[in-house]
Amino acid sequence: RRYYExxxxxxxxxxxxxxxxxxxxxxxxxxxxxRAGTMNGERANELEKLGIVWDTADAAFEENLAAARAYYAEAGTLAAPRHATALDRPVGQWLTNLRRPGGLGKDTGRARRRAEQLAAIDPDWNPRLLGWTVDWQRCYTGLHALLDAGNTLEDVQPGVTYRGDDIGRWTARQTRDWAQLNTEQRRRLEELGVRPRAAVRAQKAPARGAAKTEAGKSSEAFQRGVQALRQYIAREGKTTVGRQHVEELPDGTSVRLGVFLSNHKSRRDKLSNDQRAALTSLGLDWA
Structure with missing residues (x-):
């Protein structure tokens, strides 16, 4: 009653x-x-006075919507693979079904309301309406997350993954197949600094100065990651960091610390001696 009031x-x-x-x-x-007929009439009347909707289809949708919110909070997208689950619900298959023609229901009002609820979680919940696939949207989100974590495009080489997707290989494919992308896909990738392969080669031609600049950016990103880890250890007293953890530095910079550590651990054979020493000094045995 308090909620209703x-x-x-x-x-x-x-x-x-x-x-x-x-x-x-x-x-x-x-x-x-x-629905089962086990509720007495008095209780049903009380709830109806408060405006309860008995439609069980809507009730099931709400339960799955809660799972979708939980998945988005973890993954940053509703472009879930079919096998994805959240809150013990098959949210990936559920979203796949909703994207099919008529998947939101035959009632136009209900379908519109459901689409609005999904868009409130993720405006790009149905990438097909934008002209690309769910897989493309998920990998784009992964690249965005890796760059937000302080990586540069040079860091995101084939073999670099995010939540199981090889984002490095996917990014290389976008630069190769640029002509096959639509205008909005190109715009989004360009905002992240991704360019068609020919343009990348042209940029690399003058080279040494640009290479030094890129190396400098990579070094700065590493130092921010180390600073964030040092701050985290001082506060938490441990080196175990959840993959989705974001650490806020005193200057307001956000560092995706969990992603930073995961990526550097998977590429530890490419770390410099100084980088290994910095991580080892903070108690990371794998460095």
């Missing part, structure tokens, strides 16, 4: 809690009881 309806997200009480889950249970 505040919000004016009982459109409660499945994962919502009210003063630590799992209200969304409780309402889902009430809908199941109503």
């Amino acid at each position: 505040r919000e004016g309806d009982l459109d409660v997200p499945y994962e919502h809690t009210e003063s630590a009480y799992p209200l969304g889950r409780w309402l889902s249970d009430q809908r199941r009881a109503y």
